[in-house]
Amino acid sequence: MNDDLEKSLSELPDKVADNLLKWRKATLEREKEEALLYIGFKGIDTKRTATEIKALINSSDSRYQSVMKEIMAEAEYNRLNEKLLAAKKSATLRTAF
Numbered sequence: 001m002n003d004d005l006e007k008s009l010s011e012l013p014d015k016v017a018d019n020l021l022k023w024r025k026a027t028l029e030r031e032k033e034e035a036l037l038y039i040g041f042k043g044i045d046t047k048r049t050a051t052e053i054k055a056l057i058n059s060s061d062s063r064y065q066s067v068m069k070e071i072m073a074e075a076e077y078n079r080l081n082e083k084l085l086a087a088k089k090s091a092t093l094r095t096a097f
Contacts, residue, residue, distance in 0.1 A: 005091060009084075022073045023070035026074075
């Protein structure tokens with residue numbers, strides 16, 4: 001097996017796990033931000049409907065930033081996971097012959 005493949009197989013699992021953790025944390029942060037926004041918008045005007053509050057939350061800059069952070073974390077996780085799967089496939093093909 002070549003050195004690059006061995007390096008990938010040794011390093012990528014930890015990187016994938018770290019990025020999964022970042023993604024999950026970003027998801028929790030987004031959910032927390034949405035809950036805080038809900039409480040804030042509901043407290044300003046208790047007569048607002050759930051639909052109005054949802055629209056305010058969805059148009060919030062802080063929610064947008066939280067969602068973008070979550071999307072970027074998910075994309076990085078998937079990118080590294082695909083690299084790991086490709087390295088595993090390559091290793092399997094090399095040992096098959």
